[in-house]
Amino acid sequence: MSVATAIATDMNGDEIAGEMDQLGRRARAAVQELALASAEQKNTALRVAAATLRDRTADLLAANALDIAAAEERKIAPSLIDRLKLDAGRIDAMAGGLEQIADLPDPVGEVLSTWDRPNGLNISRVRVPLGVIGIIYESRPNVTADAGGLCLKSGNAAILRGGSESFHSSKAILDCLQAGLGKAGLPEGAIQLVPTTDRAAVGEMLTMTDYIDIIVPRGGKSLIERVQRESKIPVIAHLEGLCHTYIDGAADPLMARDIVVNAKMRRPGICGATETLLVDKSIAEQTLPEIIETLSAAGCELRGDEATCALDTRVNPATEADWRTEYLEPILSIRQVDGLDGAIRHIATYSSHHTESIVTDDAARAEKFLNEVDSAIVMHNASTQFADGGEFGMGAEIGISTGRLHARGPVGVEQLTTFKYVVRGAGQVRP
């Protein structure tokens, strides 16, 4: 069997539309059953899926080998092939992720608040699932398990559209999730994978307003922008993490160094990595040399404003574009600013409103920064790399939303729910 023919790329437009319609109908039909499923049922499905992933390690590796072979045939970049690759450790981690989701409290049915009215009506706000969630992602096959598991836990039906590169791997992972659903007596329509890698299927998904309640894209900027532009369905998206760390004039220099080095270099490729360092110019000469030394030694490329370039020849001039760039690489831009107000102004101009941190021993300035910086996550004396649902104690996350509506910041199971009002009366009529 040739690798190429194993992927269903040969559907025509009508066939794709027909397939997507079927997927939508099955998801919609599954929603009511899922909303009423017990916590035990959903957790059984998650645990059985985890066990099945481990049991079928050999099958998963074989499916993954097909994807890897096809990727190598198409001369895809080694870094992308690394993202695509499964091994026993990654399969075990995926299974562990599903078990962690099973261990989370069930969000559905939680009474968020309840109150009595003077007329005797009792009103409660109760958490309920969103409905059908469409998830569009790129090459990492583990998203199939993570996203499927998070949607299931929160009582939603999932329609997953993975990257074409990971199609066989995702299909094999989906089979394990389906084994869990079957064992728990939950409908197959609860978690489905788009059965074609044709890009037209994404276009179909984005207009299925009758079937899909929300779209969550996970991937690079061009994917997110396409989804935001074309979708007729509301989108929860993580666009960019252009994060800042600001070293205030009253910062402890050692703490500042440790936080900056961690915020940039722990994992430069995650969205919570710091991209621009702002330093109060009054303490730049004292604090920057050691930070530059440590970062350079760790292999970080440095780009700075004029004053910073003057401090060390290893710092190259930054351009306007640098203040606007999410590197996701071991590159840091550095700018000296006119105290806290200068830092807040720079952030207001250039930030993607994801995560920003201030390092200072001055409590009043810290509070001013936390208050005035308008980002999803604001921090005092902590590394921006903590911007993560797991680190926040929310369990797994499907991403970090840089939008302001519905979900802002880490998107975990609670953010994949909505609520309804339950009103209990004894025959009240409105005067």
Place this chain on the structure above:
Amino acid sequence: MSVATAIATDMNGDEIAGEMDQLGRRARAAVQELALASAEQKNTALRVAAATLRDRTADLLAANALDIAAAEERKIAPSLIDRLKLDAGRIDAMAGGLEQIADLPDPVGEVLSTWDRPNGLNISRVRVPLGVIGIIYESRPNVTADAGGLCLKSGNAAILRGGSESFHSSKAILDCLQAGLGKAGLPEGAIQLVPTTDRAAVGEMLTMTDYIDIIVPRGGKSLIERVQRESKIPVIAHLEGLCHTYIDGAADPLMARDIVVNAKMRRPGICGATETLLVDKSIAEQTLPEIIETLSAAGCELRGDEATCALDTRVNPATEADWRTEYLEPILSIRQVDGLDGAIRHIATYSSHHTESIVTDDAARAEKFLNEVDSAIVMHNASTQFADGGEFGMGAEIGISTGRLHARGPVGVEQLTTFKYVVRGAGQVRP
């Protein structure tokens, strides 16, 4: 001065785009100041605006007279002219509405939850304003005061686009709001009115993604649909209130009658009015005759399925279209269903997911209904006319959202906010 020339309808496309850009810039500039304004400042602005509305009653009536004259000239329907009309009582009610908003607790800065992580980080979720809210509405001039007041209280800048019929009235009301802002030292850009009645301005608004964070349309179905179709900005909308009351087999017949009559006839034109009555067929013959009698006597037109038509000649046959129609008039469609499951099925098929109520003395059936009906508001033994932010104790509302994201149900000051995460550390770096 001719009535017609007093309205700025003669801008060309570039002028409109330029005006809207100015509005957007001023709103965006006002946002930071508003987010940091104290509760006292905002409440002062609201109370001064209320007092100014009362003081300027004569001016408001004169401005309103221009709108009424223009509407009569254009032979607009009397019901629309009634909506447009201000009198001393309505002006006093508008002022009272602003005072009620001032009396609400300030939502901004509220700590929604706070927790400590094992590594010592303290994390809080803190309520913050959404940003700039664009409100597009039709002829009722009081929306200018209500929407402006709600946005201000929740720390948002408002760009208001009222109906062309109420332009002079809205402008005069805006001047009162501006008097309040001025007295409180808040920026003029906090509440602005689109200075042209040209429909092209709406198109501009819906694409101002850099300046407007959310669009709230208030009006008829065609306005809402246009906004949902054209907007590049997220929309919180109330599309339709096709609400149901279900009389269960175990209902108290007198309670059922009183609830149904109130749910339909108290104010047939509001979104929480019941449009379709469902009755368990096993008790239809016992309960329906008196309900039909009472509603007919009150002037309600009745349309029913075959079994219901057979009960009373005053009931005319309902068609499939009736189950799908939000009458907003004294018309009720009646259908006999196969018990609770039949009622839930009918609602799942035809409801707009706004508000549904069950009348029953059977607690288990009530809970099943409350659980399984997927609407923003579900009720037991209460009139659907209670679907209202004021009746819920939320103070004023800007509408009732039939969407599932961000705001579901009544949209009050809390629903016009988002949140951010505030992380407080002592130098933590991520391992």
